[in-house]
Amino acid sequence: MTQIQFNLNMEKLKESILNSDMESVMKSVAVLVLNEYMEKERDDHLEVSPYERSGERKDYRNGYYDRGLLLQIGRVQLRVPRTRSGEFSTSLFEKYQRCDQAFTIAMLEMVVQGVSTRKVKNIVQELCGTKVSKSFVSSLTEKLDPVARKWAQRPLNTEYYPYVFVDAMYIKVREHHKVVSKAVYIATAINSQNKREVLGMKVDHEESYEAWKAFFEDLKGRGLQSPKLIISDAHAGLKKAIQKAFIGTAWQRCTVHFKKNLIHSMPKKNQEEFRRDLKSIFNANTPESAREFKEKFISKYQDNPKLDKTIQKLEEGFDDAIQYLSEPDPYHLYIHSTNSLERVNQEVRKRERVIRIFPNTQSAFRLLGAVLMGYAEEISERRPLIRAKGYTGSDKAAK
Numbered sequence: 001m002t003q004i005q006f007n008l009n010m011e012k013l014k015e016s017i018l019n020s021d022m023e024s025v026m027k028s029v030a031v032l033v034l035n036e037y038m039e040k041e042r043d044d045h046l047e048v049s050p051y052e053r054s055g056e057r058k059d060y061r062n063g064y065y066d067r068g069l070l071l072q073i074g075r076v077q078l079r080v081p082r083t084r085s086g087e088f089s090t091s092l093f094e095k096y097q098r099c100d101q102a103f104t105i106a107m108l109e110m111v112v113q114g115v116s117t118r119k120v121k122n123i124v125q126e127l128c129g130t131k132v133s134k135s136f137v138s139s140l141t142e143k144l145d146p147v148a149r150k151w152a153q154r155p156l157n158t159e160y161y162p163y164v165f166v167d168a169m170y171i172k173v174r175e176h177h178k179v180v181s182k183a184v185y186i187a188t189a190i191n192s193q194n195k196r197e198v199l200g201m202k203v204d205h206e207e208s209y210e211a212w213k214a215f216f217e218d219l220k221g222r223g224l225q226s227p228k229l230i231i232s233d234a235h236a237g238l239k240k241a242i243q244k245a246f247i248g249t250a251w252q253r254c255t256v257h258f259k260k261n262l263i264h265s266m267p268k269k270n271q272e273e274f275r276r277d278l279k280s281i282f283n284a285n286t287p288e289s290a291r292e293f294k295e296k297f298i299s300k301y302q303d304n305p306k307l308d309k310t311i312q313k314l315e316e317g318f319d320d321a322i323q324y325l326s327e328p329d330p331y332h333l334y335i336h337s338t339n340s341l342e343r344v345n346q347e348v349r350k351r352e353r354v355i356r357i358f359p360n361t362q363s364a365f366r367l368l369g370a371v372l373m374g375y376a377e378e379i380s381e382r383r384p385l386i387r388a389k390g391y392t393g394s395d396k397a398a399k
Contacts, residue, residue, distance in 0.1 A: 030076055031076050034078055038079075038081050041091065042088055042090075045083070045088045046058050046059055046083070059088065062082050062084040063081075065080050142366070145362070145366050147373070148373065151369065152365075154222070155223045159191050159192060162192070163335050164189045165187065165189065165340060166185070166186070166187045166212075166231075167232060167338055167341045169186070170182065170183055172357045173357070173358045173359075174360060175360070182203050182204065183205065183206055183211065186201045186372070187199040187200055187219060188340065188344060190335070190385065195385065197376065197379070199219060201368060201369060201372055203361050209240050209241050211237075215241075217245065220245065226247065229250050229324065229335060231254060231338055233257045233338065251320060252336070254336075255282050257338070259278065261313060262314060265309045266307065274310075277293075278314075280293050281294050285325070285329060290322045294318055297311075298315070324336045331386065347372075348368055351367065
């Protein structure tokens with residue numbers, strides 16, 4: 001057991017206690033003990049006491065240097081002993097480095113959870129008595145780069161994903177001294193275990209055929225097989241990219257977006273009956289019954305000139321909007337729209353609102369990637385969407 005001898009400044013200690021500055025007392029004691037501990041380590045390394053002459057001396061003392069250490073009581077400033085050869089190294093910081101790591105991880109977690117760098121700086125100063133700059137907190141997020149990159153490049157060939165959801169959202173990024181809009185492409189899926197999964201993301205220029213095709217090629221390069229169904233909105237470039245990238249994959253138009261488009265084309269007044277009849281089409285359980293309700297809707301309102309545009313849109317988009325009805329019944333609730341992906345977008349948007357404008361594309365990728373990684377971990381622990389003993393969604397992979 002290491003024994004340390006040191007002297008206390010009784011007057012200073014008495015004054016601190018009487019003034020009830022217990023934080024100062026604890027820090028002073030910690031500094032005193034830790035400094036003496038390191039001094040004892042140096043003596044053991046040299047194998048001689050201070051001012052002692054010995055032919056067995058290994059090295060010579062060479063003063064001290066200052067270094068901060070974060071403890072649970074706050075940050076303290078220590079005098080670290082050193083030797084002339086520089087071979088001596090105290091074990092103190094190795095023992096306490098976990099505290100510094102925990103401090104760093106806590107700051108990173110705050111940023112990822114949507115706390116601004118300014119607020120993180122204030123929180124750290126309030127709790128630890130330590131001042132850190134906004135730029136320092138921002139620089140810490142660079143530690144996420146290799147983690148986010150590894151997650152974004154993980155292979156997808158170990159699993160089959162029968163149903164894939166894709167969507168894009170826009171963020172603000174500084175580029176060449178200007179603020180520009182960038183599209184964030186996100187893909188999620190239902191895997192063969194009937195669990196939701198985040199497949200990947202990409203930050204690129206505006207939503208276009210070329211950008212969507214590049215995103216799909218990246219997913220395919222990681223091993224994504226052609227799914228049975230891709231669910232998305234009706235962006236023209238996205239539809240074309242799906243057809244080119246995934247031969248034999250059906251496209252499901254999000255029914256929520258489709259119904260909103262139809263309702264928007266209806267007369268503003270007295271929509272209740274129109275909406276009720278329209279809703280019955282998408283409440284059907286089979287393609288045949290949905291088509292029957294559609295024909296009834298057209299027959300009922302075809303003489304109403306105010307609904308000509310609505311009927312035209314319904315006929316044009318109907319087949320793409322009922323692709324999900326060809327899949328087993330238990331999946332209809334989960335694959336008829338991109339609502340689940342909209343939930344993911346909300347998680348991303350919560351953090352993005354705090355940042356407002358990302359300093360560059362890489363910073364957007366690392367932070368949004370970290371948010372998606374956290375969300376992916378959360379949904380992986382949920383129970384399967386469907387617990388049916390029959391169909392598992394992986395029959396295509398089995399073939």
